[in-house]
Amino acid sequence: MRQPVHLLPPGLALVTGLVTAAVVLPWLRFVLTIAMAKALAVLGILLLLRAGQVSFGHALYITVSAYTVAFVAQNAWLADIVLLLPTGIAMSAALGLLVGLFVARYRDIFFGMLNLAFSMVFYSLLEKAYHITHGTDGIRVPLPRIAGITLDRVPYEWAIFGIALSLACGAAFVCHRYLRSPAGQALAGIKTRETRLEFAGLSARRVLLLAYVLSAALAGAGGAIIACATRHVTPLLGYWTASGELVFIAILGGAGSVLGPLFGAVAFELVRVYAAAAFANTWQMILGAVLLGIILFAARGLWGIYEDLFARRARA
Numbered sequence: 001m002r003q004p005v006h007l008l009p010p011g012l013a014l015v016t017g018l019v020t021a022a023v024v025l026p027w028l029r030f031v032l033t034i035a036m037a038k039a040l041a042v043l044g045i046l047l048l049l050r051a052g053q054v055s056f057g058h059a060l061y062i063t064v065s066a067y068t069v070a071f072v073a074q075n076a077w078l079a080d081i082v083l084l085l086p087t088g089i090a091m092s093a094a095l096g097l098l099v100g101l102f103v104a105r106y107r108d109i110f111f112g113m114l115n116l117a118f119s120m121v122f123y124s125l126l127e128k129a130y131h132i133t134h135g136t137d138g139i140r141v142p143l144p145r146i147a148g149i150t151l152d153r154v155p156y157e158w159a160i161f162g163i164a165l166s167l168a169c170g171a172a173f174v175c176h177r178y179l180r181s182p183a184g185q186a187l188a189g190i191k192t193r194e195t196r197l198e199f200a201g202l203s204a205r206r207v208l209l210l211a212y213v214l215s216a217a218l219a220g221a222g223g224a225i226i227a228c229a230t231r232h233v234t235p236l237l238g239y240w241t242a243s244g245e246l247v248f249i250a251i252l253g254g255a256g257s258v259l260g261p262l263f264g265a266v267a268f269e270l271v272r273v274y275a276a277a278a279f280a281n282t283w284q285m286i287l288g289a290v291l292l293g294i295i296l297f298a299a300r301g302l303w304g305i306y307e308d309l310f311a312r313r314a315r316a
Helices: 008-024 028-050 059-072 082-103 108-128 154-178 184-190 192-198 204-230 240-253 259-279 285-299 303-316
Strands: none
Touching: 008 028, 008 154, 008 240, 008 259, 028 059, 028 154, 028 204, 028 240, 028 259, 028 303, 059 108, 059 204, 059 240, 059 285, 082 154, 082 204, 108 240, 154 184, 154 204, 154 259, 184 192, 184 204, 184 240, 192 204, 240 259, 240 303, 259 285, 259 303
């Protein structure tokens, strides 16, 4: 039996490291903010992975939330993060419910590809509806207030970073509690033996639908943060490669813990930034090599590596 790993020490270490990096290297503040936004979306992917399902189109909900924030922020009276974040999350959750009612009926590759299809349809609509979305030019997001206060650039960046980090940590805690609840435990039943779950009196479709809506809301939180941080929203947020990045991060971080998406998102963004700076024309190859190395030598991701080190120390 593997000794259980406590989440508090690595979680505190991660938060301390991120804050320290943001202070020592101010240019990393934006990179880490985007990393935490993507970690929120990957937490949603983690919930689906517990049910044995993977979505190749979850960038759809990031895009819906980001465009919601962009449209609502055009009204100066509503351009406050206190309003923009819940609105973006609510829109993503509502769309997740509508799509989930359909895709929750399917499993495995059909589940993943249907999500990809919905995402690409929405991406095409955003590009074609130029008079509304400005097509590939995107929409500029006015500088929003934070609790009624208008901040300068540097304080605003710190505030967004703090909000993103707080949301990611809070969402990780909520997901941890959810996965330990009866509804979260039932997700494993979908992965192993769905028929037994039905015999126990639980609807597998409803269990998966609940997890799907929650995952869409988490992706919506990430999309709202991205819109407020970059202050520019384009259809590329919903392209299939963006959804692939989320799956990449889930594999990189590992699905064994809710902290895996956080570690994976930070590692992914740092590798991409430094690879793009050092090898501008071949940075995708470096990302691919990292993913290949994780699959071959650490199939359980970064969190699996930490668990192995923890187990060795416990035996020693």
